[in-house]
Ligand SMILES: *[C@@H]1O[C@H](CO)[C@@H](O)[C@H](O)[C@H]1NC(C)=O
């Protein structure tokens with residue numbers, strides 16, 4: 001079954017020209033000294049375990065959770081991951097296990113079933129789940145496994161990417177009891193067009209306008225703004241409210257990675273059941289012979305490299321990918337970096353007519 005929101009999403013789409021005032025560095029310099037593979041694109045050394053935490057648990061969370069964490073004892077950074085419109089958190093299992101295998105605990109709430117609530121209500125539920133973490137995450141984890149909430153990342157796919165940004169920007173009516181240290185949008189979508197945005201509206205269409213003190217990574221999809229059929233011209237991640245605009249509005253440090261040959265739904269598991277498969281048909285997908293696993297490893301690897309850089313101070317893999325995008329399993333073009341110290345006024349003063357991928 002496809003929800004009314006999904007139908008709305010693809011029915012009333014209007015593709016609009018994007019505002020492009022920022023002109024971040026387009027990285028082309030190639031580091032030829034790199035001969036080795038980038039290890040973040042391979043499965044990590046930890047063994048991920050998934051568990052579903054429902055309301056029957058003693059420390060019952062405000063919403064059911066999928067938790068993916070390493071089997072090995074240790075203290076790990078935590079990623080709060082928000083699902084897309086009417087999606088199940090379990091549809092992201094492959095990419096979340098991949099990330100967890102590099103030593104991360106991923107907490108993926110199921111904020112609602114099928115029919116999305118208002119943007120504000122969804123955001124408030126997300127904030128309640130975030131506030132549940134400090135007192136209760138530990139009580140649903142085994143004794144020798146600890147979530148490090150000083151290294152807490154907010155992430156989300158599609159509408160869940162919007163939720164992650166809106167939460168980081170402080171739009172929830174529930175005041176936060178946690179500090180977020182990094183933000184990741186996986187093909188984030190903030191509405192069906194520049195004019196019809198999910199409330200609370202977060203996009204201003206102004207370069208560097210997100211008032212965020214934390215590093216940001218935006219992963220896009222090259223086919224997200226392409227319609228499935230030539231007519232009607234409806235896309236799942238329409239221009240003006242998608243990754244390019246999120247990247248335009250984030251302040252340095254912020255980076256942008258676009259898997260050229262993949263679509264909005266290709267980040268999900270291969271097997272997502274009949275509802276998921278029906279929803280998949282509404283979005284432009286990669287060619288049938290292309291492996292979604294390559295995309296999941298690319299997106300998962302970029303997320304891990306970004307967090308290793310900003311959580312652990314190890315920029316090796318992050319900079320390797322920024323300088324040598326061809327090392328990723330799936331083609332990434334463009335790859336862009338707004339580095340720290342670049343002033344936004346100088347970014348918007350420069351004018352570059354279009355980004356490389358157009
Ligand atoms: C969040 O950060 C602020 C400023 O660094 C600090 O005062 C506050 O105690 C932190 N809150 C939590 C819950 O860690």
Ligand SMILES: *[C@@H]1O[C@H](CO)[C@@H](O)[C@H](O)[C@H]1NC(C)=O
Pocket residue numbers: 039040314315316317
């Ligand atoms: C930083 O990451 C690289 C690549 O994963 C690794 O080879 C290196 O040992 C790490 N450096 C430190 C100091 O941990």
Ligand SMILES: *[C@@H]1O[C@H](CO)[C@@H](O)[C@H](O)[C@H]1NC(C)=O
Pocket residue numbers: 252253254315319322323337338339340341
């Ligand atoms: C990208 O930006 C980050 C944040 O300022 C910086 O640390 C890093 O060196 C930059 N990397 C490249 C390859 O420009």
